[in-house]
Amino acid sequence: MADISASAVKELRERTGSGMMDCKKALAEVGGSVEKAIDYLREKGLAKAAKKASRTASDGRIFHYVHNNFKVGALLELNSETDFVAKTDEFNALGHEIAMHITAANPLYLRAEDVPAEDLEREKEIYRQQLRDEGKPEDRIEKIVEGKVRKFYESTCLMEQGYIRDPDKKINDLVVETIAKLGENIVVRRFARFMIGE
Structure with missing residues (x-):
């Protein structure tokens, strides 16, 4: 296990807001690199957050x-x-x-699931027609439409x-x-x- 300096722990705490023991453990796990420790803490934090997502927030x-x-x-x-x-x-x-x-x-x-089905279908039909007008082959149109739908979600x-x-x-x-x-x-x-x- 690498020697963990107090300054590295301090920097990691300041940059992530994590507790001292979590910072020490993260630095030990990644060999003392602050940048890698930040990624490590984010991954662990995101995994914990996913478990909490099912709990009621009232x-x-x-x-x-x-x-x-x-x-x-x-x-x-x-x-x-x-x-x-x-x-x-x-x-x-x-x-x-x-x-x-x-x-x-x-x-x-x-959220994406809140988009009414009729609105989504109307968007897809517009994309399909645009792609046909551009001369895209029919067998590729649906794949392209999927990508456009993702962009639609990201914008709306x-x-x-x-x-x-x-x-x-x-x-x-x-x-x-x-x-x-x-x-x-x-x-x-x-x-x-x-x-x-x-």
């Missing part, structure tokens, strides 16, 4: 965000398992960030959208990371976006 808070032009804003219900977690800085930061994201990104649905479903501050990270990833940090299930329950004149 507490939480309502968040709001209004853009500084006062013409667009959002309301968000974010649930946690306990009031204790709903009062933490991490939970409140997550709620604020998601409400701000909704205001900026204008999602139409919460909140949990699938790339986070406005870091497009490589989905909103779902933000929630899962916070679950891993706080040790409780967190659920984005519903949202509404308001824009003057809409």
